[in-house]
Amino acid sequence: MSLIVFAGAAQFVGAGMFGMGVGGWEIVLTTFVLNFRHFLMTSSLSRRLPDNTTKSQSALAAFGVTDETFAVASMSRDEKLAPSYLYGLNFTAYTAWAAGTVAGVMAGSILGDTLKQSLTFGLYALFIGLLVPEMKRAKPAVTAALCSMAVSGALYFQPFFKMGSGWMIVSATVVGSFIAAVLHGDENE
Template identity: 40%
Template sequence: MADLALGKESSDFKKGLQAGISIGIGYFPIALTFGLLAKTSGLSIYETVLMSLIVFAGASQYISLSLIAYGTGIFEIILTTFIVNIRHFLMSTSLNEKCEEDQLINKLIYSFGITDETFSVVATKEGTASTGFLFGVISVSYTSWVVFSGIGHLIGANLPQTLQDSMAVALYAMFIGLLVPSMKNNVKVIFLAVFGAIFNSIFTIGHIMAQGWSIVTATLLSAILIESAEIIKAKYRGAGHEK
């Protein structure tokens, strides 16, 4: 029985590796660009790779580079990362129903590897997702992200200084690239981006608070405003139906 269970886990792990290849390929240009930008932001290759090893969250790492460039404090960076990744609570809850029952330690390990991409692959898999399958998917995506982050930094170190300085523009291009597809599919994202930009501009231009705190506060205020409007709209519709 133990041999059969071990054989099944090995088979599921291989299936997970195969399913994760597309994620690994997709992470290649994004992780490479992150490494390049990390170099231009002043991070060493050790700091760059360590961030990818510990954080493993693309959008958060890009935002962190921006905050580091502004000289933002560690607490603001951590808080911003928490806000950006708060959706992971919902994804983890959803996957908990999808995954097979297993030891808590295994769940704690593979929950670290949950990203938007790994979540999509596992959530759309037919039937129950085994622990072996999850570890396979996450192994490929995690390795790809970390390795290509380091390679990007090495490439950046060999670029002319003028080109390294100009790479800062790519950071804003990446944010736009992440935002635009979401804006096409969800009107709430448009309002969230607009209000966030307005609040951040007011706080920054008016010297009301430091750059790091202005981003955090603007994000929170925008989210609260949009969600409050959604709740009011839902109640209004509910009242209309009752009539």
């Protein structure tokens, strides 16, 4: 599963659902919802590919787009992102993911619970480390990030209905980015 479904969260959820004996279509649908956010991410990334990128180069680069690789690539200061750069980034993440799975299994028994827990936070520390400097640099980044946090926070804490984390991220991203696009209309970045 690690080799062809390159998406961390979906793998864990999928593995868990296999364990619980959940029906196949439900697992497939959950995977789809969980990973639909990458539709927005590649929509954004596609605009920054050089004009001469072929369709097959784009299709290959798309395989490795995850939250993490997208965060790193989209925060790159270069206006255009060469396909070779994306291959390199995605390949590094892919091998690290595979190696990390093996290392994780071996280290899992050595590391204490407290240390394991704090390392879970590491991914978010990386996201914060990528986002905060951008918010310092560009006003639309502040608007987009704060609005989407407000929306996802509101969706998470509201008591009226249950919502999967996949749809939460998708709707918060759309709203946050839309508000920033409306408010920061006449600024050239």
